[in-house]
Amino acid sequence: MASSWLPRWFYQLASPRWCYSITGKLIPWFAAIGGLLFVIGLVWGLAFAPSDYQQGNSFRIIYLHVPTAILAQSFYMLMAIAGAIGLIWKMKVADMVAKSVAPLGAALAVLALATGAIWGKPTWGSWWVWDARLTSMLVLLFLYLGVMALNSAIESETTAAKSTAVLALVGLVNIPIIKYSVEWWNTLHQPATFKITEKPAMPAEMWMPLLVMVIALYLVFGLAMMLRLRNEILTRERRAGWVKELLGS
Amino acid sequence: MAQALLTAQSLFCERDDRILFDQLQLTVSEGEIWQVEGRNGSGKTTLLSILCGLSSHYEGELYWRGEPMDEVREQFLSELLYIGHQTGVSAMLTAEENLHWQCALHPSLDASRAQQALESVGLKGFEDVPAHQLSAGQKRRIALAKLYMSRAKLWILDEPFTAIDKIGVAAKEALMVEHIRAGGSVIMTTHQDLSAEIPLHTINVEHFASSQREWS
Amino acid sequence: MAFETFADFLNMGGHGLYVWLSYGLGLLTIALCLYLPIIQGRETRRSLRRRIQRESVKS
Amino acid sequence: MSSTLQLFKQTFRRDLTLAFRRKSELVNPLIFFLIVASLFPIGVSPEPNFLSQLAPGLVWVAALLATLLSMETLFKSDYEDGSLEQLLLSPQPVFLVVLSKVLAHWLLSGLALTLVAPLLGVMLFLPSEGMPGLMLSLLLGTPTLSLIGAIGAALTVGLRRGGVLISLLVLPLYIPVLIFGSSAVQAAVTGLPLDGYLALLGAMLALALALAPIAAGAALRISVSG
Numbered sequence: 001m002a003s004s005w006l007p008r009w010f011y012q013l014a015s016p017r018w019c020y021s022i023t024g025k026l027i028p029w030f031a032a033i034g035g036l037l038f039v040i041g042l043v044w045g046l047a048f049a050p051s052d053y054q055q056g057n058s059f060r061i062i063y064l065h066v067p068t069a070i071l072a073q074s075f076y077m078l079m080a081i082a083g084a085i086g087l088i089w090k091m092k093v094a095d096m097v098a099k100s101v102a103p104l105g106a107a108l109a110v111l112a113l114a115t116g117a118i119w120g121k122p123t124w125g126s127w128w129v130w131d132a133r134l135t136s137m138l139v140l141l142f143l144y145l146g147v148m149a150l151n152s153a154i155e156s157e158t159t160a161a162k163s164t165a166v167l168a169l170v171g172l173v174n175i176p177i178i179k180y181s182v183e184w185w186n187t188l189h190q191p192a193t194f195k196i197t198e199k200p201a202m203p204a205e206m207w208m209p210l211l212v213m214v215i216a217l218y219l220v221f222g223l224a225m226m227l228r229l230r231n232e233i234l235t236r237e238r239r240a241g242w243v244k245e246l247l248g249s
Numbered sequence: 250m251a252q253a254l255l256t257a258q259s260l261f262c263e264r265d266d267r268i269l270f271d272q273l274q275l276t277v278s279e280g281e282i283w284q285v286e287g288r289n290g291s292g293k294t295t296l297l298s299i300l301c302g303l304s305s306h307y308e309g310e311l312y313w314r315g316e317p318m319d320e321v322r323e324q325f326l327s328e329l330l331y332i333g334h335q336t337g338v339s340a341m342l343t344a345e346e347n348l349h350w351q352c353a354l355h356p357s358l359d360a361s362r363a364q365q366a367l368e369s370v371g372l373k374g375f376e377d378v379p380a381h382q383l384s385a386g387q388k389r390r391i392a393l394a395k396l397y398m399s400r401a402k403l404w405i406l407d408e409p410f411t412a413i414d415k416i417g418v419a420a421k422e423a424l425m426v427e428h429i430r431a432g433g434s435v436i437m438t439t440h441q442d443l444s445a446e447i448p449l450h451t452i453n454v455e456h457f458a459s460s461q462r463e464w465s
Numbered sequence: 466m467a468f469e470t471f472a473d474f475l476n477m478g479g480h481g482l483y484v485w486l487s488y489g490l491g492l493l494t495i496a497l498c499l500y501l502p503i504i505q506g507r508e509t510r511r512s513l514r515r516r517i518q519r520e521s522v523k524s
Numbered sequence: 525m526s527s528t529l530q531l532f533k534q535t536f537r538r539d540l541t542l543a544f545r546r547k548s549e550l551v552n553p554l555i556f557f558l559i560v561a562s563l564f565p566i567g568v569s570p571e572p573n574f575l576s577q578l579a580p581g582l583v584w585v586a587a588l589l590a591t592l593l594s595m596e597t598l599f600k601s602d603y604e605d606g607s608l609e610q611l612l613l614s615p616q617p618v619f620l621v622v623l624s625k626v627l628a629h630w631l632l633s634g635l636a637l638t639l640v641a642p643l644l645g646v647m648l649f650l651p652s653e654g655m656p657g658l659m660l661s662l663l664l665g666t667p668t669l670s671l672i673g674a675i676g677a678a679l680t681v682g683l684r685r686g687g688v689l690i691s692l693l694v695l696p697l698y699i700p701v702l703i704f705g706s707s708a709v710q711a712a713v714t715g716l717p718l719d720g721y722l723a724l725l726g727a728m729l730a731l732a733l734a735l736a737p738i739a740a741g742a743a744l745r746i747s748v749s750g
Contacts (some may be wrong), residue, residue, distance in 0.1 A: 056478045057477035058480035058483050060477070061487045087742075110494070111494045115487045116491050118483050143697075146692045146696060149692050153689055163750075166743050170675055171696075173735065174697050178697075181704060185703045185707065187709065221495075223499065224502060247514045302613070303609055304749045304750055324615075327615040336603065337610040339602075341546060353527075353531045353535070354613075356527055378741060
């Protein structure tokens with residue numbers, strides 16, 4: 001860690017202790033703001049947003065489906081980048097972040113798939129459709145499951161972290177290729193279906209609650225990630241003086 | 250004054266919640282043979298694999314000829330001969346084929362001496378027998394033949410004498426003495442008692458097992 | 466308000482099953498994602514505390 | 525530089541020799557390929573029209589699984605006998621040795637599968653117009669499969685039960701190759717131009733050639749270190 005061009009917080013972040021205390025301070029804020037926005041977005045989306053002229057009220061699933069899909073993807077990116085930082089700078093906290101993110105990402109992908117499938121029933125008349133978005137989300141879930149399986153198969157914590165980081169990075173390179181190929185494959189096989197979410201221009205009263213939900217879920221899952229991260233820090237740093245002090249009293 | 254080849258500073262390693270060693274210092278200079286001591290499971294093999302750069306499960310610094318290891322790794326590898334617990338001999342290849350590939354991997358091995366080396370370890374006539382048809386001792390001798398071909402400065406040998414008879418051990422000892430006279434050095438672990446004539450430095454891993462380390 | 470009555474709201478224009486199923490699943494998942502690390506954290510703290518006590522008795 | 529090239533050649537020759545000495549590993553993927561492809565007519569329907577529609581995808585799925593099956597052994601014996609340690613302690617670049625090993629492996633799995641594929645095509649009533657598409661797409665696609673598989677093999681080499689795990693890691697990454705490979709065959713059957721698909725398969729191969737050996741090399745280092 002010789003290079004000095006990185007900002008100071010980056011190095012502070014490398015310290016599990018600092019990370020533990022800063023997340024402890026952030027958690028109440030994330031919980032309060034995330035919870036508030038979540039309730040606002042939920043009520044707004046479910047009760048106040050106008051219904052879609054084509055799909056009716058089943059359209060309201062968008063306020064859950066789209067945010068979870070976005071989050072599932074950005075969590076994968078977060079996992080891969082954290083893994084890369086762990087590999088390059090040997091930063092323990094980055095490894096822990098990557099490990100705590102994976103199950104949440106998988107849960108998000110499952111949720112995105114489930115809501116997509118439920119939405120598909122009234123829209124397309126069947127629970128599952130090999131639509132481009134759903135298919136690439138399914139592959140993303142597979143990628144998450146692979147990372148988690150590899151992580152749990154390797155006993156040594158540090159080896160597991162490094163191996164999963166390599167796998168996550170390989171997956172990250174592949175995601176755009178998978179997305180492109182699936183989209184292309186989809187247009188080849190089912191040319192005439194209308195897309196589940198892509199509307200030419202969504203009116204503001206429709207996309208505003210969506211935006212609120214996206215931010216709310218970022219905060220809520222950020223909160224979940226911090227909770228997991230703190231557990232991970234405690235377990236991995238169990239012999240550190242500060243942990244003993246913290247728990248000993 | 251002999252030049253320091255490999256220097257390890259404040260090495261720390263833990264496995265499975267157990268500290269194998271901490272604050273371990275070691276300087277191996279030209280013309281020295283170091284024997285790493287310790288009971289089974291005390292971390293001898295781990296230390297050797299850290300020293301040769303196979304394992305990255307450690308904290309601390311390594312230097313090769315005074316330079317940080319990360320910066321001169323390639324140089325270090327080109328001057329290193331390592332024979333591990335697993336000897337790197339493929340069972341489905343003959344002795345000759347095995348050595349041939351090893352020579353391609355390690356330019357410090359002199360391929361033209363392969364025949365002679367195999368003869369020296371007593372494998373003359375077995376050159377083209379697949380290794381899986383040989384005994385354990387013979388298989389190990391294929392790996393040990395590399396000692397006769399090596400131009401490397403530093404030899405790191407993990408239990409090289411397992412399944413080797415007394416005469417064989419004596420021959421390798423003589424070879425090591427010759428190697429250090431020429432300015433090389435050796436780091437090894439062994440259960441066998443080496444002959445008293447060898448100038449031996451020892452380091453016991455267990456002496457570093459108790460740690461006052463404050464976990465950060 | 467996009468709905469006249471509360472019954473309308475529950476019915477969602479005939480798509481109530483799908484909408485409420487989605488949101489039910491969503492809430493369940495979110496709750497689990499928050500609840501599991503919390504109880505796991507409690508467990509971790511408890512076992513670590515025990516461990517620290519053991520060690521302090523020993524030394 | 526010449527010593528590097530020498531190492532590439534030596535490794536290649538060594539791995540071919542090893543493969544020919546372990547005959548079963550050589551033919552197992554091919555037999556597997558044949559069996560999987562014949563499961564579909566038995567399990568689904570032997571009706572020629574139906575099969576000829578499924579054939580492009582079936583042959584590709586079978587080829588993909590057969591490659592995957594053969595992947596596990598790529599580094600296994602080298603790991604067990606310590607050759608991998610020696611490889612990682614070479615002053616030569618590791619990715620080159622990996623590339624050489626993958627090339628040798630591909631010759632005996634991917635290329636062999638490509639050559640056997642027409643037989644399967646006939647068994648599954650693939651129209652004869654589709655044959656060139658099948659061969660060409662496999663020729664360009666299977667090296668990518670081998671390269672990606674090498675990463676999975678390198679990540680799981682230190683694990684006792686890596687078999688199922690490697691499929692879990694690698695299969696999702698195979699999906700783009702499967703899509704473009706089977707589409708190329710489909711296009712060939714319907715008489716559409718192939719070059720677009722082949723170009724895409726080629727692009728993926730180029731990317732895999734550039735990145736996979738490095739990733740696999742890093743993964744090997746991690747696996748051996750652990």
